[in-house]
Amino acid sequence: MPFAIYVLGLTIFSMTTSEFMVAGMIDSLSKEFGVSVSAVGYLISGYAGAMVIGGPVLTVGLLNIPKKKALLALVTFFLIGQSLGALAWSYESMMVARIITGVASSAGFGVSLSICAGLVGPESRGRAASIVIGGLMVATVIGLPAATLIEQAFGWRTSFWVVVVLVLLSGIATQWLIPASPKPEPISLRGELAAFNNRSLWAAYATSSLIIGATFAAFSYFSPILTEVTGFAPTMVPFLLSLYGMATVIGNIITGRLADRYAMKILAGGLLLLTAGLITFALGAHNNVITIIAVIVIGIVGVPMNPAMATRVMRSAGTGPLVNTVHTSVITFGVMAGSMIGGLTISGGYGLVSPLWVGSLFGVLGLLSLLPYVREISQNESKSTKHRKYLNEDNKVVCSKT
Missing domain, CATH: 1.20.1250.20 (MFS general substrate transporter like domains)
Structure with missing residues (x-):
């Protein structure tokens, strides 16, 4: 695996740690902003909702930008949101920060997978994707507990700043270690949406x-x-x-x-x-x-x-x-x-x-x-069987003529 694949995994790790970390500091944020525990839970929902809706919209805006530049732009956008979260002075400002980081994270995930697919051959894309997605797994095992420990020892704002540093490091590594992406051919939105048909x-x-x-x-x-x-x-x-x-x-x-x-x-x-x-x-x-x-x-x-x-x-x-x-x-x-x-x-x-x-x-x-796939396989096998039958019949005819 090219080392650049692991850089993409670090990026996903940093962004996913930001997504999960609020779950480990609910009580602190509730006291800080004077809101209920359930209201803090909405900060998690806001992040997820931004990923679902905002990520694809932002990706559409980046379609005609080289993928490496698009990823660097998303890292910068994420840094702005995460820094706003670290400086948040109210519940509303924290919610805005979570929406910004959620949008950037979703688009960053898609662009990272697209880059990793271009760095390896088709026969290795699953393994490469597992390393990039592995950043998400490691965030649950290491990122969330570490952010919670830092919050308990130094306060929740410190946890946010640590993630800022991690994302900044991943951005620097992206600039140095990920090869430049060629400028894509002009892509129309209609053409891109055709893939969904x-x-x-x-x-x-x-x-x-x-x-x-x-x-x-x-x-x-x-x-x-x-x-x-x-x-x-x-x-x-x-x-x-x-x-x-x-x-x-x-x-x-x-x-x-x-x-x-x-x-x-x-x-x-x-x-x-x-x-x-x-x-x-x-x-x-x-x-x-x-x-x-x-x-x-x-x-x-x-x-x-x-x-x-x-x-x-x-x-x-x-x-x-x-x-x-x-x-x-x-x-x-x-x-x-x-x-x-x-x-x-x-x-x-x-x-x-x-x-x-x-x-x-x-x-x-x-x-x-999975049934449509099973049905498709059955149809293909049926066609293959008929094709072999026709070949056998032709062979018999040829043999008889001979």
Whole structure:
């Protein structure tokens, strides 16, 4: 792998740490701005909403700019938003900062994947994508805990400034180590949107959204399930979440190695394991051993299917930044949908285990979303069989004539 791929992974790590870090400083921000805990939660929703809507819009504005320059522009835009967050004087100014960074992060994700696809051959794109996406995994394992520790020791503003420094370093590394991108041929918006007139692409988007929705319907409520249903002590929760995080890193390494050759098999097998893990967790949430095994399984096969998801999207519609940015938005929508529906079932009185059943339903729907691919394979095999039959008949005729 070219070293530039790891630079892109650092960029994603820095931006994703910014996305997650608010979850570790909710109490501090609530006291700082004099708002409720739920209002601070909206800062996370605002970031995610900006990724879903704003990222593709910003990407459209950058279509005719060389990809390296586009990424540097997005890093600069992100730095402005993150610095505003570190200086925030009110809840409203912090919300503006979160929207800016959310938009830049979504577009940055799409452009980074597009750049990484151009740095390697088609046979290595899945592995390269796994390294870039690995920045997201490492952010959950290292970035979020580190930001929380810094916040506890030095205050939340220091955590924000540390991310500013990380993003600045990734921007400098991008300037020095990522090769210059050629100026693209003039791209019309209509031409770029033509890539979306593709059933295979939308099927791939649907699968990605459902995989992440299934995972986050469960992950979003791990803490209360582990303590109030399974009965773990609160002090065990960080350890169990770290175990989940390590499982995602290991899973990402495995799928990254295999995604180029077995993307669809990874998605099908991964969805089966994910759904089985969620159902097992829901049925055995009162058992410590079953819970730990389920958490590990969900970690290995949930989010780590990202490289296979990215490979499928790029094979369906190419490596354009808009296609990849919309994929990021679709994934983020899955996060929002899974978390929200899981929360609604708890609020509706169905119990803390209900989000696990929501995740299981998402997993089943994800498997159903693969049916168009299965049908296409069956049709191709049928055509191939008929073709071989015709060849055999021709051979028989030739032999008889001879």
